[in-house]
Amino acid sequence: MKSNELSYGRGSKILINKLIKCTAIMIWIYVIIKLFFFDIDVYIIKKFAPEKINYINYKFLFIISLVALLFIFKKNKAFIILLYIAFFPLILVTWEIPYFIFKQKSWVLAIACINSFITIIISLKQLIVMLSVYLISVFIVINTNNKYAILVVLITLCCFFLYAISKRIIMIFKSSKINDFYRNIILQPFTDNLRKQIALDHTIKNIPFENLDENQKSKWVEKLQTTVLYNRLYIFMSKKLKNYQESKLSYAYYAFSIISLIFLVIVTFSIINLGVYKIDKNAFKLTGSSSFFTFFYYSFNNIVINGIDEIKPQNMISKTLYMFEVSIAMVISMIFVTLMFSAKNEKNNQELDRIITKFEDRGNELELMIKEDYDLNTIDEALEKLETLKSVIIGFIYRITDRF
Secondary structure, rough: OOOHHHHHHHHHHHHHHHHHHHHHHHHHHHHHHHHHHOOOOHHHHHHHHHHHHHHHHHHHHHHHHHHHHHHHOOOOOOOOOOHHHHHHHHHHHHHHHHHHHHHOOOOOHHHHHHHHHHHHHHHHHHHHHHHHHHHHHHHHHHHOOOHHHHHHHHHHHHHHHHHHHHHHHHHHHOOOOOHHHHHHHHHHHHHHHHHHHHHOOEEEEEEEOOOOHHHHHHHHHHHHHHHHHHHHHHHHHHHHHHHHHOOOOHHHHHHHHHHHHHEEEEEEEHHHHHHHHHHHHHEEEEOOOOOOHHHHOOOOOOOHOOOOEEEEOOOOOHHHHHHHHHHHHHHHHHHHHHHOOHHHHHHHHHHHHHHHHHHHHHHHHHHHHHHHHHHOOOHHHHHHHHOOOOOOOHHHHHHHOOOO
């Protein structure tokens, strides 16, 4: 009976957690659509219950009522639930996605995701500037009818777009930033600092372990376990990077770069086309609303070279923008195809091969250091020694070793 009650309680808790997560997802989808595309709440009410359109003016009271009900029925957890919903995008990136990857037990997938995260971190400054410029541009173009202000925004955005897309295309053909990260951030410190930190003190080097005092034994074990740990980590990284290379998931880096470029093109021309329309109503022939979403839809269809009836370019400027957007999309597509079958991809593989070899060399150097400083013949003997001495991290070291 108790086991059934526990099972029921656990099942209801899982269901509630899933409902909270779904609620957070729906709220953030609503916020994004509402802010950047169109009034989805107004659209839904007009579509399914047009006679209740006036109720939209009371949505703030409705939200307050829902929060109040949450505090009534979940008073102990209400504040935590609200925080979870408010910071869901951050939680998604820092916990939900990493936990999902961990459950897959695939180091190849993990490395692919880590590489994408490294790319974002390396380009964080540029991404923040770009996001700021585009948010300001969207806000001004949507919320003002001042033609001169819109014109200044469009000229600024065009210059920034040309600079950004040129830099992104050049980055694709240059040495991978991910490889630079592995080479300069992870591997380079070994030759300068790591060797000094993990080297055994010369005063106890080559002295039999039994002849050391307690303090010296503690230092001996600490240095040995640290050296073995780094040896295992470097060998582990070399093998997992090799698996990643053989899996061809490295193509995902190029795909991610191309998709981000295409999205940048769509958003940019959505803003520009909307701005041109607000400056000159005769630039486009519209059969629907002149919302940002309408122009986003138009720009997206231009990328896939699919004309739509809702918007038609009418004058030289709008037609030139259409041709320019389609041309950029074709160039990006050709770059992607070229990358898949070009010497650039081979060069990237060669760079990754050199990094893998360096990881292996670092691991072998550490193994040689263990043999010379601790008078141990193999790494397996070092592991056995640490297990005998009850090293605090021997379990973790074995777990790394088991995943080779």
